[in-house]
Amino acid sequence: MENRVLFSIWLIIGSVICYLFIRKSKNIEMPVDIQNLAMFLPTALFIGIFNILQKKSFEISLTNILIIAFAALFFSWLGNIASLKALKKAPNPGYSLVISKSYVLMTSILSVWIFNSVLTTKSIIAIIFIVFFSTLIILEKKVNNENKDRSWIWLTFGAFFAWGFLALILKYLITKGLDSAIILFYLTFFVSILIVFQLIFKNTKIQFKKNYIPIFLCIGIASTFYNLFIVLWYQYAPNPGYINAANAWSIALVTIFSSLLFGDELNIKKVIGVIGVIWSLILLFV
Numbered sequence: 001m002e003n004r005v006l007f008s009i010w011l012i013i014g015s016v017i018c019y020l021f022i023r024k025s026k027n028i029e030m031p032v033d034i035q036n037l038a039m040f041l042p043t044a045l046f047i048g049i050f051n052i053l054q055k056k057s058f059e060i061s062l063t064n065i066l067i068i069a070f071a072a073l074f075f076s077w078l079g080n081i082a083s084l085k086a087l088k089k090a091p092n093p094g095y096s097l098v099i100s101k102s103y104v105l106m107t108s109i110l111s112v113w114i115f116n117s118v119l120t121t122k123s124i125i126a127i128i129f130i131v132f133f134s135t136l137i138i139l140e141k142k143v144n145n146e147n148k149d150r151s152w153i154w155l156t157f158g159a160f161f162a163w164g165f166l167a168l169i170l171k172y173l174i175t176k177g178l179d180s181a182i183i184l185f186y187l188t189f190f191v192s193i194l195i196v197f198q199l200i201f202k203n204t205k206i207q208f209k210k211n212y213i214p215i216f217l218c219i220g221i222a223s224t225f226y227n228l229f230i231v232l233w234y235q236y237a238p239n240p241g242y243i244n245a246a247n248a249w250s251i252a253l254v255t256i257f258s259s260l261l262f263g264d265e266l267n268i269k270k271v272i273g274v275i276g277v278i279w280s281l282i283l284l285f286v
Helices: 002-027 032-053 062-089 093-100 103-114 121-138 151-175 180-201 212-236 241-262 268-285
Strands: none
Touching: 002 032, 002 062, 002 093, 002 212, 002 241, 032 062, 032 180, 032 212, 062 093, 062 151, 062 180, 093 121, 093 151, 093 241, 093 268, 103 121, 103 151, 103 268, 121 268, 151 180, 180 212, 241 268
């Protein structure tokens, strides 16, 4: 119980700090590619060190390496790009996060057929609630015929499906006996390589300005803490439902603090939508 509470607190703190600094990076016009690198490279380095200190074996089969590389390219890398772009465009980053992080409803449904998981009546009710409350976040009234940029919605759903399929692949690898910390190392390592090559071969030169450094480091450290405590959770408190509940609460805090610190949009209808989705996610897994 103590481990579960401790890991939940640090997981929430890491998630909230990470996404608030990503929101801050919007103010200094940090490119998405550099934000992406900040979320993966420090994590790969620190999780690699963590695995060495824990004396974990890095040796895995070629088949599993190829599966992780495939997931890194098509789901983790592209999914995170879609999410970061959505966070930039959304009127409040919490709106995008609460929908994209709801990918667990997709994995819950598909796991019935893929892993023979059980979908209870409570879970079905929770899924219906998630869909309903998500519509409150997405739907907007047109004011004075103003056409808002709603591309963040499509980008958010891109992240939703990418992270959903990523979760299914990771669950498959864990059922095959792979250590979650080793999977995370290879995943973040491969994505970091992809981002570095992207930065090298990109047609438009991206400058790494001095004012990016503190934000880059803060995103990297917070992302590492977040991922590290997910790994520790699987090691010492393996019930994944509480991870999703903690993630849900972190989204609520990001939504609120983004409004307080940066003046982002937060109206009653969307507050109800965010609270409703978070409550439904907790109902689904706890």
